[in-house]
Amino acid sequence: MYKIAVLPGDGIGHEIVPEAAKVLELIGKLYGHEFAFTQGLIGGAAIDEVGAPLPEETVNLCLASDAILLGAVGGPKWDILPVHLRPEGAALLGLRKALGLYANLRPAILYKALANASTLKPEIIEGIDLLMVRELTGGLYFGRKYREDTPDQGQKAVDTLVYTEAEVERIVRLAFQLAQLRRKQVCSVDKANVLESSRLWREVATRVAKDFPDVELTHMYVDNCAMQLVRWPKQFDVVVTENMFGDILSDQASMLSGSIGMLPSASIGGKVALYEPSHGSAPDIAGQKKANPIATILSAAMMLRYSFQLSKEAQVIEDAVVRVLDGGYRTGDIMEEGKTLVNTEEMGDLIRKEIETLAKQ
Numbered sequence: 001m002y003k004i005a006v007l008p009g010d011g012i013g014h015e016i017v018p019e020a021a022k023v024l025e026l027i028g029k030l031y032g033h034e035f036a037f038t039q040g041l042i043g044g045a046a047i048d049e050v051g052a053p054l055p056e057e058t059v060n061l062c063l064a065s066d067a068i069l070l071g072a073v074g075g076p077k078w079d080i081l082p083v084h085l086r087p088e089g090a091a092l093l094g095l096r097k098a099l100g101l102y103a104n105l106r107p108a109i110l111y112k113a114l115a116n117a118s119t120l121k122p123e124i125i126e127g128i129d130l131l132m133v134r135e136l137t138g139g140l141y142f143g144r145k146y147r148e149d150t151p152d153q154g155q156k157a158v159d160t161l162v163y164t165e166a167e168v169e170r171i172v173r174l175a176f177q178l179a180q181l182r183r184k185q186v187c188s189v190d191k192a193n194v195l196e197s198s199r200l201w202r203e204v205a206t207r208v209a210k211d212f213p214d215v216e217l218t219h220m221y222v223d224n225c226a227m228q229l230v231r232w233p234k235q236f237d238v239v240v241t242e243n244m245f246g247d248i249l250s251d252q253a254s255m256l257s258g259s260i261g262m263l264p265s266a267s268i269g270g271k272v273a274l275y276e277p278s279h280g281s282a283p284d285i286a287g288q289k290k291a292n293p294i295a296t297i298l299s300a301a302m303m304l305r306y307s308f309q310l311s312k313e314a315q316v317i318e319d320a321v322v323r324v325l326d327g328g329y330r331t332g333d334i335m336e337e338g339k340t341l342v343n344t345e346e347m348g349d350l351i352r353k354e355i356e357t358l359a360k361q
């Protein structure tokens with residue numbers, strides 16, 4: 001039996017997470033696995049109910065589970081709260097820290113059927129298949145931050161960017177291991193022309209590369225990488241970078257796939273892995289059944305592959321998504337002329353129907 005903590009969170013989390021949970025239930029039924037789901041509170045929903053964005057009960061539930069399925073947290077309702085109570089900072093960063101999840105994996109794949117849904121030209125994005133590996137528990141987001149008054153320039157705000165050799169080594173090593181399973185290329189992204197932390201990053205990456213003679217390592221400055229991602233994204237296999245650069249570049253890479261609603265993610269390396277879509281809680285469309293559930297459903301597929309070693313079952317989910325897209329069904333974010341517009345639940349139903357068909361073959 002696989003124990004799964006289910007944390008819908010806020011906004012569209014309540015619409016997309018149930019679709020992914022139903023997919024897992026179906027996979028369990030078809031392939032003889034038992035998934036036990038336990039729901040927990042996180043984010044704004046937890047603030048409203050128990051007064052804290054990351055209740056201890058939720059952390060304990062996660063620690064007692066085999067994997068975590070998360071929707072998204074945050075929304076305008078909670079933006080006025082002090083930083084330590086805001087869903088994004090306190091809940092997400094807190095959970096990553098509590099679980100020791102130091103690596104975020106975000107694949108960006110172009111589905112052929114969506115070649116026209118991206119804002120980039122089809123010939124630029126056709127065939128892209130890259131994996132963004134982002135360091136998740138260090139850097140600016142976790143460094144010491146404070147404000148103080150200056151005598152004559154108003155307030156001063158300070159964020160600190162800290163990385164140790166050990167932190168860099170473990171994420172870069174993981175990127176090399178993942179590249180060995182793919183096209184054997186790692187691009188390490190930094191800003192070594194300006195930042196000391198980046199110079200250390202580059203030194204460590206170069207050293208780690210010696211242990212992986214079968215993998216080619218290149219270095220790229222982050223500003224150039226932002227440009228190359230839209231100029232010629234096919235050049236990338238595995239991209240590894242620090243926390244904030246990865247945050248920005250992975251959202252940029254999401255547009256290669258047409259919509260952020262298509263992009264799954266896995267946060268691994270710690271006690272229990274966490275799977276969530278790459279997007280946020282999309283307050284602008286929450287409660288309207290417009291959200292694309294595919295990113296969350298593909299995150300569930302990543303859970304099967306990385307946490308439970310159920311590659312065949314993961315592949316069935318991924319193939320079912322391709323078949324539904326090939327069949328011309330689209331949620332609003334990937335809609336094109338001549339295609340059939342469906343809502344969140346209908347998209348989930350269509351994917352489950354294809355999973356049943358594939359399981360019989």
Ligand code: NAD
Pocket residue numbers: 012071072073074075076088092260261276278279280281282283284285290291292293295333
């Ligand atoms: P967002 O990702 O929620 O939305 C950006 C745009 O993409 C919106 O137009 C939204 O409608 C659209 N979108 C996102 N997911 C979609 C889906 N599945 N289907 C269709 N369209 C989709 O980012 P934002 O608007 O910057 O942030 C909204 C809230 O989410 C904020 O409170 C933010 O802090 C939070 N957030 C949370 C996470 C997380 O929980 N991991 C990540 C990013 C942002």
